[in-house]
Amino acid sequence: MKVQIETLNRGSMMIATLHGELDHHAADNVRGTLDREIEATRTKCLLLDLRGVTFMDSSGLGVILGRYKKMQALPGEMVITSLSKSVERLFEMSGLHKIMNIYKDRETAIQALKEVAK
Amino acid sequence: MKATNSMSMTFSALSENEAFARVAVAAFVAQLNPTMEELTEIKTVVSEAVTNSIIHGYGEKYGDIYLHCKIVGDSIELVVEDHGVGIGDVEMVRQPLYTSRPELERSGMGFTIMESFVDEFDIESVVDRGTMLRLVKRIRTPQSATHHEV
Numbered sequence: 185m186k187v188q189i190e191t192l193n194r195g196s197m198m199i200a201t202l203h204g205e206l207d208h209h210a211a212d213n214v215r216g217t218l219d220r221e222i223e224a225t226r227t228k229c230l231l232l233d234l235r236g237v238t239f240m241d242s243s244g245l246g247v248i249l250g251r252y253k254k255m256q257a258l259p260g261e262m263v264i265t266s267l268s269k270s271v272e273r274l275f276e277m278s279g280l281h282k283i284m285n286i287y288k289d290r291e292t293a294i295q296a297l298k299e300v301a302k
Numbered sequence: 303m304k305a306t307n308s309m310s311m312t313f314s315a316l317s318e319n320e321a322f323a324r325v326a327v328a329a330f331v332a333q334l335n336p337t338m339e340e341l342t343e344i345k346t347v348v349s350e351a352v353t354n355s356i357i358h359g360y361g362e363k364y365g366d367i368y369l370h371c372k373i374v375g376d377s378i379e380l381v382v383e384d385h386g387v388g389i390g391d392v393e394m395v396r397q398p399l400y401t402s403r404p405e406l407e408r409s410g411m412g413f414t415i416m417e418s419f420v421d422e423f424d425i426e427s428v429v430d431r432g433t434m435l436r437l438v439k440r441i442r443t444p445q446s447a448t449h450h451e452v
Contacts, residue, residue, distance in 0.1 A: 208353040209317035215407070239324075239342075241349040245409035270342045277418060278398075278411045 186210065188236070189217050197297060198227040199290075203236030206244035215247050219254065228260035229297050233290055235266035244271075245278055252284055261300050265293035307333075308372040315360045315367050315384065317353075323369060324348040330371055331378050334441040343419040344378065344439060350412040351382035351435050358402060359386025359433055377421070377440045385432040392425050 187204035200218060204210060222230065232248065234240075248264070255262040263285045267275065275281040287293035309330050313319045324345040331344055348369075355367045363386075370381040389395055395402070396417070401410040417423050422438035 205321060207317075207320050207349055208357065209320050211407075239345065239349075241346050241353070242409045242411040242415055243349075243353055245411055246407045249409055250407040270339070270346075274346075274411075274415065277415060278409060280409075 187214050189214065191221050193225055193227070194294075196227060196301065197229040197231060197294070198222070198225055199231045199233060199294075201233040201236060205239035206237050206247065207239065207241050208243035211243045211247045215250065218251055222251075222254065228255075228258055229301050230255050230260065230262040231290070231293050231297055232262060232264045233266050233293075234264060234268070234271055237268065237271055240271050240274060242274075242278075245274055245280060248284075249280060261297060263287060263293050263297050265290050306372060306374065308370065310368070310370045312366050312368050315356045315365045315386075317356055319367070320349055320352050320356070323352045323367075327369070327371055327380065331373075331441075334373065334376065334378065335443045336441045337443065340439070340441055340443075344380075347416045347419050347437055347439075348380065348382070350416050351380070351437070354412055354435075355382065355384035355386060355433070357406065357408075358389075359384035361387065374438075376443075377438050380437045380439075381434060382437075383432065383434040388429040388431055388433055389425065389427040390429055392427055396425075 187202055187206055187210040190201045192199040198221060252262050265287045267286060285296060287296060311326065327348045328341055328345050352367060365384060365386055368383040372379040394400060396413045398414040399410040401408040416437065420437045420439040424436045427433040
């Protein structure tokens with residue numbers, strides 16, 4: 185099962201919406217696609233929208249943490265939005281919710297990203 | 303006494319089979335009437351266990367994964383076994399954020415997630431022989447939900 189990634193460029197911001205099951209099998213493709221888009225658009229602000237993620241495990245956490253580190257290194261910013269209850273639980277369990285900025289809905293996330301990008 | 307209901311399967315240690323394994327176990331467990339949350343937890347632990355065998359047990363080598371699933375009362379017992387490299391220090395791998403392969407962008411949370419989502423969790427491993435994980439999860443469905451069977 186492949187994870188579908190939709191990307192949308194909004195000014196200097198890139199919004200990537202993920203759909204599908206984010207496990208180890210999907211991880212390489214997600215990593216490759218996101219990294220290619222980040223490099224091609226030279227964006228410094230990435231919004232990861234997880235509304236379509238129906239399953240995730242620690243491999244998914246690894247990919248998200250990897251993209252977060254990549255954005256920080258640019259230096260840039262990455263925020264996450266629209267987590268399902270079970271995905272949110274994994275973030276809490278791993279402590280990643282304390283490192284990354286997570287927002288309930290996309291509009292709040294966009295506003296927050298605009299603020300930090302100033 | 304009711305006979306024990308069990309299920310076993312053997313499949314190649316390929317990442318394509320991660321989704322297959324968790325969906326197969328979820329379908330088998332459905333007869334215990336788990337909640338959506340319990341089902342998600344079971345799928346997640348199967349995914350973690352199978353992924354570990356693929357990445358760490360066999361690495362880039364070919365091998366088989368053996369999965370056994372048994373219903374014991376209101377619990378599900380899962381055994382995931384590989385004949386891979388084994389784990390040298392079992393206590394070390396259980397530590398949160400520990401990963402033996404940082405180059406792969408692993409979160410190091412696999413064992414922590416498995417431990418939090420089940421009621422019993424054991425690791426048996428012999429270096430160069432393989433690893434066996436045993437997980438037991440009780441399904442806490444309220445009795446009233448099962449009273450109307452036909």
